[in-house]
Amino acid sequence: MKQESIIQVENLTKKFNDFTAVNAISFNVKRGEIFGFLGANGAGKTTAMKMLIGISTPTSGNAQVAGYNVFKNPENIKKSIGYMSQKFALYDDLTVKENITFFGGIYGLSRKQIEVKRRLLVEELGLQDIANELVSSLPLGWKQKIAFSVALLHDPKIIFLDEPTGGVDPITRRQFWEMIYKTANNGTTVFVTTHYMDEAEYCDRVSIMVDGKIEALDTPKNLQKQFNSENMNDVFLKLARG
Amino acid sequence: MSISVQHISKSFKEVKAINNISFEVKEGELFGLIGPDGAGKTTIFRILTTLLFSDKGTANVAGFDVIDNYKDIRNHVGYMPGRFSLYQDLTVEENLEFFATIFGTTIKENYDLIKDIYIQIEPFKTRRAGKLSGGMKQKLALCCALIHKPKVLFLDEPTTGVDPVSRKEFWEILKRLQKKGITILVSTPYMDEAALCDRIALIQEGEILEIDTPKEITKHYPKAIYNVKANNMYKLINSLKKYEHHYSVYPFGEYVHYTDKRTNFSTDILKNYLVENQFSDIEIIKTTPSIEDTFMELAK
Numbered sequence: 001m002k003q004e005s006i007i008q009v010e011n012l013t014k015k016f017n018d019f020t021a022v023n024a025i026s027f028n029v030k031r032g033e034i035f036g037f038l039g040a041n042g043a044g045k046t047t048a049m050k051m052l053i054g055i056s057t058p059t060s061g062n063a064q065v066a067g068y069n070v071f072k073n074p075e076n077i078k079k080s081i082g083y084m085s086q087k088f089a090l091y092d093d094l095t096v097k098e099n100i101t102f103f104g105g106i107y108g109l110s111r112k113q114i115e116v117k118r119r120l121l122v123e124e125l126g127l128q129d130i131a132n133e134l135v136s137s138l139p140l141g142w143k144q145k146i147a148f149s150v151a152l153l154h155d156p157k158i159i160f161l162d163e164p165t166g167g168v169d170p171i172t173r174r175q176f177w178e179m180i181y182k183t184a185n186n187g188t189t190v191f192v193t194t195h196y197m198d199e200a201e202y203c204d205r206v207s208i209m210v211d212g213k214i215e216a217l218d219t220p221k222n223l224q225k226q227f228n229s230e231n232m233n234d235v236f237l238k239l240a241r242g
Numbered sequence: 243m244s245i246s247v248q249h250i251s252k253s254f255k256e257v258k259a260i261n262n263i264s265f266e267v268k269e270g271e272l273f274g275l276i277g278p279d280g281a282g283k284t285t286i287f288r289i290l291t292t293l294l295f296s297d298k299g300t301a302n303v304a305g306f307d308v309i310d311n312y313k314d315i316r317n318h319v320g321y322m323p324g325r326f327s328l329y330q331d332l333t334v335e336e337n338l339e340f341f342a343t344i345f346g347t348t349i350k351e352n353y354d355l356i357k358d359i360y361i362q363i364e365p366f367k368t369r370r371a372g373k374l375s376g377g378m379k380q381k382l383a384l385c386c387a388l389i390h391k392p393k394v395l396f397l398d399e400p401t402t403g404v405d406p407v408s409r410k411e412f413w414e415i416l417k418r419l420q421k422k423g424i425t426i427l428v429s430t431p432y433m434d435e436a437a438l439c440d441r442i443a444l445i446q447e448g449e450i451l452e453i454d455t456p457k458e459i460t461k462h463y464p465k466a467i468y469n470v471k472a473n474n475m476y477k478l479i480n481s482l483k484k485y486e487h488h489y490s491v492y493p494f495g496e497y498v499h500y501t502d503k504r505t506n507f508s509t510d511i512l513k514n515y516l517v518e519n520q521f522s523d524i525e526i527i528k529t530t531p532s533i534e535d536t537f538m539e540l541a542k
Contacts, residue, residue: 040405041376086403140279166403167431169278169446170534171541174492181476195405196432201495202475220496231495233406233434240407 006031006158006189007052011061014047021047023212024061031157034180034190036200036220039209040240045193046162048209052191053160054078066157079108082151085162089147092136096127099135100150107154114153121149141172148179152188159183161192165199177202197233206232208239215239243302244269244394244425245290250299252285259285260448262299267427267441272420274439275429276537282448283429284324287398290427291321304393304425317345320387324398326379330372334363334382337371338389345390355422356385359415377408384415395419397428401435413438433534444537451540456533463531463539465489468509469497472521481519485512492538499535500526 007029014022022044029035039045050056052065054074063070066080090099100121104114122131125145135143144164151159161180165173177199184190184204192203200206200220207217216223216239220232229235245267252259260282267273275283288294290303292312300307306314328337338360342349353360363381366374371382380400387395397416401409413435420426428439436442437456444451444459452459472478475493482491482500489501502512509526516524 040407041403043405163403167279167399169281169431169541170433170538171492172278177493178476178479181479185476195403195409197406198495202493236406237410240405 004031005029006066007035007191008064009052009061010063012048012051012058012063013060014044014051014056015059020212022051022058025209025212025214026061027207027214027217029158029189029191031189032184032187033205034184034192034203036203036206037191037193037209038200038206038236039193043209043240044212045209049160049162049191049193052077053081053083079154080157082154082156082159083162084144084147084151084159084164086144086164086166087162089143090135090150093134095132095134096138096146097122097131099146100153103150104153109154117153121146121153125149141168141176144168145172145176145179148176152183156188158189158191161190163193163195165194165196173199197231197236200232200236208236210240243267244271244304245273245427246302247286247290248300250286250289250296250301252282252289252294252296258448263445263448263450264299265443265450265453267425269425270420270423272416272426272428272438272440274436274442275427275445276431276433276436276442276533277429277445278431280447281445283445284398285448287321287323287396287427287429291319291396292316317390318392319394319396320390320392321396322383322387322398322400324402326383328371328379328383328386331370333368333370334374335367337382338385341386342389347390349389352389352391355391355419356388358418359388360385376404380404380408380412388419392424394425394427397426399429399431401430401432409435433532433537436533442533444533444540446537446541451537459536460531460533463536465501465539466507467529467531467535468500468502468512469494469525469527469529470500470512470516471497471523471525472516473523474521478516478521481516481521485515490539490542492535494532494534497525497529499529 005028010026011024012022013024037045051058051070054070054077058070065077068076100118101114104117122128165176180190205219207214223235227235227238243266247263247265250263251261277283289296290301292308292315303315304318338349359381363378401412416426441455443453478498479491482488482498487503489503492499512526513524
């Protein structure tokens, strides 16, 4: 089971007028894998991710995500995945509880299911004291941990994380990654972008995008060997600007 | 001293943003405020650039008091806020000209100082600032903060959300500016950038944990740190956390950084424990603490 592909991408391309943002990328992601999606600013990561989560139609190529085709069934993709980014995570002017209820509703959970999930989440993250606080009053690290759990409310097959730990303190950053490990261990696939190169090393496999193309894809260990580097930071520096 | 901060505190309603902060930055120094989001870094910047009054304490910048001589400070410092604050509907060139004019100078007069940076965005000089990529915006903002040849440069998280290659280039630019005699106060949440500063202040929840050179700060780490690795990372972290003698367990790239409570710790004892717990491919090697290790220990 572990070997089956949950994301299959073939020559996926996105053009904006004359500009090719994503240029014929191909890769597979296995079920339960932690897949790191790296690249410099402007390399095309966000554009590629938008196609994979069903909110941007590719110009050409093909992709299957969680069993659905990005052209034919983008709505089903949205239902089968979770998504969080640094920029959009939770509503600041709702409380923690209200956010859980709201997102549970959006994902189509019943009132009863939401109630169960909410209790579980409050307990697991130790949110008893802050469950009725406005999200805007919480430290960034807390927000990101809660947002991650909220993105998992509907038990998605894949969770997409777009720079989830930017600016977060080092201890919380590690707690966040322990949550990622746990999630992957339970069989959920994790697709993550980051600018922290130590986090790249936590991934099972890593791809590096340069100018719209995937220039390297392997385990962190093999990439270090391939590029004769001591760590992922060196690999990235060697690749990302030629 | 180029910057002198004495016992500064600032609260926003009930929230203490910074609490009794003191530090000094020497002339020509590259000084880093290192800490996560919400540590109080931006509040310090806003007080030093005279945009905010502190509740308590005093501060001097370039020889001027932040309250009595605020107008002098504004003429002698450059400030690049964390949030992009240039005019989005002016072009690259117009923004730069605007800031030069405001400070009573011209682009030509101080072109030397910004040349290295400006030539990288010059091909786009007729583009509106709002239409630039993140990296280009950052370079334009730096040019605008430098155009009046400031004595002190304040950079609030200039590299947050920026990829490692662009971050490296940005720090090379800072080093060149420092050689031209500009004092730089820079903040960052990236601990690897701390090593590039002359001195750093580690800051968390409005308080300074420690001030020193990056090298000295890591020397203060109280324990021996071991790199530990095995066949399954997730299970390894869990097992080490369950181990009764563990002091701290943090994932660090391909390894886990482990410290032990005992004084008579040996790697063999830990290896035996991991073997008993069915791990294979076990590696345990002593390593040197990084600034991030030190920060986490102090912030605990």
